[in-house]
Amino acid sequence: MPDPPKPSAARPEARNPRGFADRRARDLAAERAILAAVSAVYERYGFELLETPAFEFTDALGKFLPDADRPNEGVFALQDDDEQWLALRYDLTAPLARFAAQNWETLAKPFRRYAFGLVWRNEKPGPGRYREFVQCDADTVGSARPEADAEIIAMAAEGLAATGIPEGAAVLKINSRKLLNGLMASAGVAEEGQKLAVLRAVDKLDRLGEDGVRLLLGEGRLDESGAFTKGAGLDGAAAERVLAFTRAGAGRDETLNRLSNVIGGSTAGDEGLAELAGIEAALTSLGVGPDRAVFDPSVVRGLEYYTGAVFEAELLLETKDERGQAVRFGSVGGGGRYDDLVARFTGERTPATGFSFGVSRLAAALRAAGRDRGAEVRGPVVVVAFDQGRMADYFAVASELRAAGIPAEVYLGQSGMKAQMKYADRRFSPAAVIIGEDEFAAGTATVKDLDLGRALSAGVADNAAWRAERPGQVTVPRAELAAAIRKILDPRR
RNA sequence: GCCGCCUUAGCUCAGUUGGUUAGAGCGCCAGAUUGUGGCUCUGGAGGUCCCCCGUUCGAUCCGGGGAGGCGGUACCA
Numbered sequence: 001m002p003d004p005p006k007p008s009a010a011r012p013e014a015r016n017p018r019g020f021a022d023r024r025a026r027d028l029a030a031e032r033a034i035l036a037a038v039s040a041v042y043e044r045y046g047f048e049l050l051e052t053p054a055f056e057f058t059d060a061l062g063k064f065l066p067d068a069d070r071p072n073e074g075v076f077a078l079q080d081d082d083e084q085w086l087a088l089r090y091d092l093t094a095p096l097a098r099f100a101a102q103n104w105e106t107l108a109k110p111f112r113r114y115a116f117g118l119v120w121r122n123e124k125p126g127p128g129r130y131r132e133f134v135q136c137d138a139d140t141v142g143s144a145r146p147e148a149d150a151e152i153i154a155m156a157a158e159g160l161a162a163t164g165i166p167e168g169a170a171v172l173k174i175n176s177r178k179l180l181n182g183l184m185a186s187a188g189v190a191e192e193g194q195k196l197a198v199l200r201a202v203d204k205l206d207r208l209g210e211d212g213v214r215l216l217l218g219e220g221r222l223d224e225s226g227a228f229t230k231g232a233g234l235d236g237a238a239a240e241r242v243l244a245f246t247r248a249g250a251g252r253d254e255t256l257n258r259l260s261n262v263i264g265g266s267t268a269g270d271e272g273l274a275e276l277a278g279i280e281a282a283l284t285s286l287g288v289g290p291d292r293a294v295f296d297p298s299v300v301r302g303l304e305y306y307t308g309a310v311f312e313a314e315l316l317l318e319t320k321d322e323r324g325q326a327v328r329f330g331s332v333g334g335g336g337r338y339d340d341l342v343a344r345f346t347g348e349r350t351p352a353t354g355f356s357f358g359v360s361r362l363a364a365a366l367r368a369a370g371r372d373r374g375a376e377v378r379g380p381v382v383v384v385a386f387d388q389g390r391m392a393d394y395f396a397v398a399s400e401l402r403a404a405g406i407p408a409e410v411y412l413g414q415s416g417m418k419a420q421m422k423y424a425d426r427r428f429s430p431a432a433v434i435i436g437e438d439e440f441a442a443g444t445a446t447v448k449d450l451d452l453g454r455a456l457s458a459g460v461a462d463n464a465a466w467r468a469e470r471p472g473q474v475t476v477p478r479a480e481l482a483a484a485i486r487k488i489l490d491p492r493r
Numbered sequence: 494g495c496c497g498c499c500u501u502a503g504c505u506c507a508g509u510u511g512g513u514u515a516g517a518g519c520g521c522c523a524g525a526u527u528g529u530g531g532c533u534c535u536g537g538a539g540g541u542c543c544c545c546c547g548u549u550c551g552a553u554c555c556g557g558g559g560a561g562g563c564g565g566u567a568c569c570a
Contacts, residue, residue, distance in 0.1 A: 015561095018561090018562085061570085062570050074568085074569070074570075075570095090569090091570085093570095094570080121569070123568070124494090124567095124568085124569095129569095200567090223496080223565060223566050223567095227495055227497090227565075227566045227567080228495090228496095228566090229566065302569075302570060304570040305570060384528090384529085386528070415522095416528090417528055417529060418526085418528090418529065418530080419522090419523090419530095420529085420530095421529050421530040422529095422530055423530090424530070425530040425531085426530090432529085432530085434528075434529075436528055437528085438528085446528095446529095448530085450530070454531080456531095457530075457531040458531080460531075460532080462533090463525095463526075463531085463532065463533075464526080466529095466530090466531070466532080467526075467529065470529075473529085
């Protein structure tokens with residue numbers, strides 16, 4: 001029983017926590033289509049499905065230790081009744097590293113696994129950014145070969161195409177953390193804090209442009225709201241060296257040549273160049289051309305666990321929000337090589353590489369671009385509850401339709417027939433079944449094709465005419481009901 | 494976290510230079526149409542004007558504080 005009405009001050013407000021969105025049937029249908037398409041690609045490449053729990057021990061996830069001042073920073077954490085800290089996973093890679101370390105002896109290696117599921121991040125949400133969202137990952141653990149990276153990139157490219165993104169509307173950008181380290185060496189940046197500041201500045205190139213990044217590499221930048229961001233403190237020559245590095249993107253071969261000129265000679269830089277050359281060769285043999293995957297020295301990605309190649313999937317589709325404003329979705333996925341993550345558990349360096357699709361964001365982007373499949377979700381055939389004393393008969397009709405494989409329901413509200421028709425219309429039902437006194441007496445059923453009515457209603461101005469017309473309505477012998485409805489659902493039969 | 498803007502009906506927003514019954518459009522419910530979705534017309538329901546404190550005879554409006562939302566920026570393992 002519902003509680004009696006309370007004074008409004010005591011009533012809870014019906015609302016979502018910030019960054020947590022309800023997802024209705026049409027949203028989920030779009031997400032499911034993406035997951036199915038991407039999963040099929042992963043399985044074709046020989047990756048096996050793995051599901052791990054939503055919660056992990058906080059220390060297994062990374063740097064957030066139970067005794068840190070703010071255990072909830074970045075993740076949603078709580079203390080179990082045995083006082084151990086647990087946290088909701090913030091991605092699918094850290095749980096994979098835990099799983100691989102835990103089961104290493106029993107796995108066929110290299111271990112190739114894909115996974116999808118919700119992840120949670122306790123941070124400020126923004127447009128297209130939620131605190132709960134779906135990711136879909138594929139990772140290879142136990143191979144240091146650049147071919148492993150190339151294969152991950154090839155799958156990401158195929159996955160993008162499989163979700164319905166048109167040719168040329170998305171591109172994978174590839175870089176290497178080793179190149180970035182080589183760049184630091186050649187620009188004379190040794191101090192860790194300054195390195196991070198330089199990387200962060202480079203990461204913003206697509207958003208702030210070269211001038212903004214130049215400010216961030218130097219003294220700092222004042223944004224339009226009046227907030228000041230402290231810069232990396234490089235001198236002019238060093239800043240220009242960094243910018244020259246970011247400008248080296250061109251064709252894949254040409255990029256490697258140019259990069260070699262900027263940072264060749266440093267150990268890390270040469271290693272990175274060799275790896276990218278290996279990836280380039282493998283990509284070409286996998287049939288992934290420069291139209292789908294390019295080297296882009298400005299790609300940085302996450303700052304902590306990547307050790308080599310890093311990847312980012314960027315959407316180039318023009319998208320608009322409800323108000324017609326252009327929206328940049330930018331990155332819809334990313335990944336890279338993380339050779340040290342499993343070693344956190346085992347002490348043994350275990351090479352690994354992977355890629356993660358941001359499924360929720362990809363779905364939102366496809367919707368905004370008008371590319372999502374099947375926006376409307378079809379409702380069931382509605383059996384009109386015409387005579388409240390005949391509910392048993394209506395349920396028998398619904399059961400009969402269900403047995404025939406046709407989604408059906410009896411209207412269970414209190415409203416009259418007009419409202420019931422409106423209900424069926426709103427559910428986007430294909431048909432309504434009307435059985436009243438006349439039909440019961442005659443042993444018939446009236447079936448109304450609602451799609452046909454939807455189409456015809458546009459041409460009828462007058463209500464009396466609209467009603468008299470009874471568009472798409474037929475009365476058939478009761479025994480032929482299912483067949484009549486099937487004819488509406490699939491006119492080709 | 495920092496900076497800025499904002500908060501009035503389910504939604505989008507008017508409005509009250511502090512005064513008694515706070516409005517519109519859309520949406521919702523119903524009637525016109527004893528058994529039929531759209532259109533049209535008519536009627537109805539729906540609001541502690543974000544919260545608290547202060548000033549005032551009187552605050553949705555003024556002052557202070559708080560919360561929430563939006564945007565930018567930072568962070569994003």
